[in-house]
Amino acid sequence: MRRLPRALLLLQLLLLVATGTPEAPVSAPWSLVWGPGLQADVVLPVRYFYLQAVGSDGQNLTGSPPGQTLFKVIIKSLSPKELVRIHVSKPLDRNDGTFLMRYRMYESVNEGLKIEVLYGDEHVAQSPYILKGPVYHEYCECPEEDPQAWQKTLSCPTKEPQIEKDFLSFPSINLQQMLNEVPKRFGDERGAIVHYTILNNHIYRRSLGKYTDFKMFSDEILLSLARKVLLPDVEFYINVGDWPLEHRKVNETPGPIPLISWCGSLDSRDVILPTYDITHSTLEAMRGVTNDLLSIQGNTGPSWINKTEKAFFRGRDSREERLQLVQLSRENPQLLDAGITGYFFFQEKEKELGKAKLMGFFDFFKYKYQVNVDGTVAAYRYPYLMLGDSLVLKQDSPYYEHFYTALTPWIHYVPIKRNLSDLLEKVKWAKENDEEAKKIAKEGQLTARDLLQPHRLYCYYYRVLQKYAERQSSKPEIRDGMELVPQPGDNTSLCQCLLKKPLREDL
Numbered sequence: 039m040r041r042l043p044r045a046l047l048l049l050q051l052l053l054l055v056a057t058g059t060p061e062a063p064v065s066a067p068w069s070l071v072w073g074p075g076l077q078a079d080v081v082l083p084v085r086y087f088y089l090q091a092v093g094s095d096g097q098n099l100t101g102s103p104p105g106q107t108l109f110k111v112i113i114k115s116l117s118p119k120e121l122v123r124i125h126v127s128k129p130l131d132r133n134d135g136t137f138l139m140r141y142r143m144y145e146s147v148n149e150g151l152k153i154e155v156l157y158g159d160e161h162v163a164q165s166p167y168i169l170k171g172p173v174y175h176e177y178c179e180c181p182e183e184d185p186q187a188w189q190k191t192l193s194c195p196t197k198e199p200q201i202e203k204d205f206l207s208f209p210s211i212n213l214q215q216m217l218n219e220v221p222k223r224f225g226d227e228r229g230a231i232v233h234y235t236i237l238n239n240h241i242y243r244r245s246l247g248k249y250t251d252f253k254m255f256s257d258e259i260l261l262s263l264a265r266k267v268l269l270p271d272v273e274f275y276i277n278v279g280d281w282p283l284e285h286r287k288v289n290e291t292p293g294p295i296p297l298i299s300w301c302g303s304l305d306s307r308d309v310i311l312p313t314y315d316i317t318h319s320t321l322e323a324m325r326g327v328t329n330d331l332l333s334i335q336g337n338t339g340p341s342w343i344n345k346t347e348k349a350f351f352r353g354r355d356s357r358e359e360r361l362q363l364v365q366l367s368r369e370n371p372q373l374l375d376a377g378i379t380g381y382f383f384f385q386e387k388e389k390e391l392g393k394a395k396l397m398g399f400f401d402f403f404k405y406k407y408q409v410n411v412d413g414t415v416a417a418y419r420y421p422y423l424m425l426g427d428s429l430v431l432k433q434d435s436p437y438y439e440h441f442y443t444a445l446t447p448w449i450h451y452v453p454i455k456r457n458l459s460d461l462l463e464k465v466k467w468a469k470e471n472d473e474e475a476k477k478i479a480k481e482g483q484l485t486a487r488d489l490l491q492p493h494r495l496y497c498y499y500y501r502v503l504q505k506y507a508e509r510q511s512s513k514p515e516i517r518d519g520m521e522l523v524p525q526p527g528d529n530t531s532l533c534q535c536l537l538k539k540p541l542r543e544d545l
């Protein structure tokens with residue numbers, strides 16, 4: 039055999055180092071398929087499952103396989119008599135050898151579903167998957183009577199550290215005290231408090247204050263939960279405004295009261311829930327919204343080596359540091375590309391700093407580093423940024439969402455000082471330490487994928503209600519001025535709830 043010229047050999051070697059060994063083509067039967075969307079009794083607005091492509095050498099693929107568009111999912115009713123509308127999305131390629139499969143059912147089936155996962159004409163893994171009915175769709179009101187069983191079905195985590203922590207301040211909850219205090223302290227004109235009572239799995243509420251439009255978000259998730267599982271009888275106040283409200287300390291008299299909010303802060307005691315943003319997008323995924331916890335995973339832009347090596351930010355002017363970002367970006371365009379897309383709080387700055395064009399969120403991931411700077415409170419984009427494959431540079435912040443406790447600086451993201459004084463230095467660090475930066479980005483993404491699975495949001499909500507209910511020292515009641523929040527009628531679809539026992543109506 040003729041010897042290759044030295045330079046060519048070297049080039050080949052370099053190429054091999056850069057791209058790893060060439061990947062073997064996909065083996066359909068060896069590939070792996072798993073996830074909640076393959077279980078009939080995990081009812082979610084959008085059902086989903088995962089696929090890991092495995093090569094014919096038995097190794098997991100770590101990038102998009104050649105012919106990745108060959109993966110396909112076909113879902114049919116088991117009974118030819120039950121024609122149902124099911125919207126099946128194209129597989130989401132997560133660019134790492136895994137795919138996310140999604141479908142939304144618009145009707146329920148009694149007999150069951152057949153899910154075929156194909157690679158070309160070949161069945162993948164154990165396909166076809168048979169989901170024995172009934173398989174309910176989102177709007178079927180059919181709550182599981184046994185919350186324990188429901189949580190088990192969803193594989194809810196046994197511990198949610200943030201919930202444990204939030205309730206530490208509230209070993210018992212004095213409803214009477216709350217009834218006396220909340221309207222006085224928070225129910226004024228500028229109030230954003232919604233008072234809920236859940237009784238016999240029905241939801242009642244009244245609003246305190248003017249700024250309670252966002253109750254549509256708390257309504258929709260409570261209704262969605264009540265369709266799936268029997269909720270405890272419980273009475274509570276949700277703060278639908280931005281800021282957490284309860285600033286009393288545990289050792290003060292009177293002590294703090296457990297308001298429920300979407301955002302927490304180090305100097306407040308509010309019990310927190312997943313934000314309305316990720317909750318609403320989970321409920322409306324594959325119809326109203328384009329950016330949700332699942333869709334984002336298949337839209338993370340070019341692969342790491344092809345991303346622009348700059349830190350990136352676009353957003354509104356809801357905090358001064360965001361304006362500083364733009365200033366920094368002007369002075370250091372080689373490190374940072376930042377722009378304000380809308381002015382409200384600092385309108386006088388628009389002339390000076392200019393307005394950047396709106397950009398689709400998916401396009402953020404053309405950049406290697408994403409800057410996360412608080413808005414009014416925590417920036418609710420953070421979950422989506424973490425689900426991308428860019429490195430997140432996160433501003434230190436007293437504000438947090440429900441999943442932050444599971445994330446560690448330098449493992450899942452790179453921290454930056456609140457006043458941004460070290461931002462440029464951190465960007466430089468990332469550019470000079472590409473392997474490490476990539477590793478942190480990956481670790482953050484994998485952890486976020488696990489924490490932010492839509493079914494886990496349901497687990498979280500349920501757990502908060504349950505903890506709250508356990509601690510109440512008196513019985514919840516329907517109060518003056520409360521109205522029933524009705525389940526949305528869904529008379530266009532089939533849904534025959536085959537409950538084991540009828541609901542208790544006697545209480």
Ligand SMILES: *[C@@H]1O[C@H](CO)[C@@H](O)[C@H](O)[C@H]1NC(C)=O
Nearest residue numbers: 070089090092097098099136
């Ligand atoms: C292959 O992928 C699956 C699913 O992502 C994972 O559980 C398994 O550990 C991987 N195997 C190896 C050898 O990395």
Ligand SMILES: *[C@@H]1O[C@H](CO)[C@@H](O)[C@H](O)[C@H]1NC(C)=O
Nearest residue numbers: 057101340341342343344345
């Ligand atoms: C990077 O981009 C180039 C040009 O578009 C493309 O040929 C190459 O496959 C990309 N690399 C990866 C790893 O995606």
Ligand SMILES: *[C@@H]1O[C@H](CO)[C@@H](O)[C@H](O)[C@H]1NC(C)=O
Nearest residue numbers: 434454455456457458459460
């Ligand atoms: C930024 O904050 C740090 C503390 O985190 C402080 O030491 C530093 O002086 C501040 N820098 C500026 C420019 O304000």
Ligand SMILES: *[C@@H]1O[C@H](CO)[C@@H](O)[C@H](O)[C@H]1NC(C)=O
Nearest residue numbers: 524525526527528529530531
């Ligand atoms: C379904 O309900 C809507 C209002 O809730 C009503 O206007 C419509 O006529 C109903 N359709 C059927 C087929 O009953």
